[in-house]
Amino acid sequence: MKIIDKLKNTKISISFEFFPPKTEEAEKTLFETISNLQPLNPTFVSVTYGAGGSTREKTRDIVKKIHEETNLTVMAHLTCIGHSKQEILSILDDYKKIGIENILALRGDMPLNFEKTDIPSDGCKHASELVSLIRENYKDYFCIAVASYPEGHPESSNLEREILYFKKKVEAGADFSITQMFFDNSYFYEFLEKCEKAGINIPIIPGIMPITNFNQIKKFASLCGATIPEEVVQKFEKYADNPEETKKIGIEFATLQCIDLIKHGAKGLHFYTLNKSDATIKIYENIKDYLA
Ligand SMILES: NC(=O)C1=CN([C@@H]2O[C@H](COP(=O)(O)OP(=O)(O)OC[C@H]3O[C@@H](n4cnc5c(N)ncnc54)[C@H](O)[C@@H]3O)[C@@H](O)[C@H]2O)C=CC1
Ligand SMILES: Nc1nc(=O)c2c([nH]1)NC[C@@H]1CN(c3ccc(C(=O)N[C@@H](CCC(=O)O)C(=O)O)cc3)CN21
Numbered sequence: 001m002k003i004i005d006k007l008k009n010t011k012i013s014i015s016f017e018f019f020p021p022k023t024e025e026a027e028k029t030l031f032e033t034i035s036n037l038q039p040l041n042p043t044f045v046s047v048t049y050g051a052g053g054s055t056r057e058k059t060r061d062i063v064k065k066i067h068e069e070t071n072l073t074v075m076a077h078l079t080c081i082g083h084s085k086q087e088i089l090s091i092l093d094d095y096k097k098i099g100i101e102n103i104l105a106l107r108g109d110m111p112l113n114f115e116k117t118d119i120p121s122d123g124c125k126h127a128s129e130l131v132s133l134i135r136e137n138y139k140d141y142f143c144i145a146v147a148s149y150p151e152g153h154p155e156s157s158n159l160e161r162e163i164l165y166f167k168k169k170v171e172a173g174a175d176f177s178i179t180q181m182f183f184d185n186s187y188f189y190e191f192l193e194k195c196e197k198a199g200i201n202i203p204i205i206p207g208i209m210p211i212t213n214f215n216q217i218k219k220f221a222s223l224c225g226a227t228i229p230e231e232v233v234q235k236f237e238k239y240a241d242n243p244e245e246t247k248k249i250g251i252e253f254a255t256l257q258c259i260d261l262i263k264h265g266a267k268g269l270h271f272y273t274l275n276k277s278d279a280t281i282k283i284y285e286n287i288k289d290y291l292a
């Protein structure tokens with residue numbers, strides 16, 4: 001089913017993001033995570049493609065397996081960087097063949113060891129071109145999501161221009177958006193206001209990154225251009241040698257963040273699970289009364 005249709009009938013959507021596991025053992029863990037999260041009845045789950053520049057090969061297999069073995073609605077991430085249009089169309093043909101109807105259309109991070117010369121001359125340079133390519137070739141078969149950046153994109157220092165690029169993705173045919181992670185909700189609220197002024201009126205779902213390993217998240221947040229407020233950094237650094245306490249305050253922080261988002265009318269919450277279920281389940285338990 002198309003996610004955009006499910007969103008229309010859902011007060012506050014809950015969704016989970018996974019990345020393709022690299023080993024058989026990690027795959028087993030992922031499917032345990034999925035079966036733990038299934039009772040939370042998510043609107044959809046998604047699988048990354050070359051997240052942070054890593055491997056892309058396994059996305060299709062994992063998407064297919066979730067689609068065939070569970071009753072979850074799955075969205076496949078697709079990044080266009082480094083692909084020719086023919087390659088992109090053949091990936092999409094494949095998804096259509098197996099009944100996948102939801103695609104997160106991204107430009108994506110530079111793959112590891114990527115050279116500028118690896119960019120095919122007939123590829124898509126920006127996510128907006130990928131959205132257009134999908135619409136031109138498949139009309140309304142796919143529900144298309146795009147990423148958006150409440151703090152701007154790290155490759156661009158101009159948030160106003162970023163909103164224009166976001167608008168281009170919407171005009172090209174994007175149905176809804178998921179934001180980059182953020183740790184200070186005021187960025188999100190200001191972003192929503194700017195989008196509204198710019199005439200962007202698709203659903204914008206905030207992306208939530210629960211902090212369970214502070215150093216890992218700090219590194220990734222800095223790569224993404226997501227600010228971690230100084231008082232939050234201090235709180236986590238105080239417990240740098242205490243993983244149990246880190247997890248506890250990470251869950252508390254995300255719980256408060258989600259409740260504040262819901263109170264401000266967020267249409268959904270998209271959790272970057274990093275293939276683990278316990279933090280997300282605890283956060284869900286804490287907020288579930290606010291979801292009804
Ligand atoms: N691999 C995965 O599964 C995931 C990857 N990502 C992200 O994908 C990001 C890039 O993808 P998108 O945000 O979809 O890319 P995008 O194409 O919207 O933006 C990428 C950059 O190009 C610039 N740009 C965008 N449209 C432009 C245009 N029409 N003309 C000139 N410049 C333009 C933007 O300012 C930005 O700096 C990566 O940085 C990563 O954050 C996000 C979620 C998951
Ligand atoms: N720039 C960017 N690229 C992305 O791929 C991306 C975003 N931003 N923002 C939203 C989500 C968050 N994603 C993430 C975030 C962190 C890891 C990460 O830390 N990966 C570790 C492995 C984690 C583990 O095994 O526990 C890694 O080393 O790749 C992966 C995907 C994917 N998405």
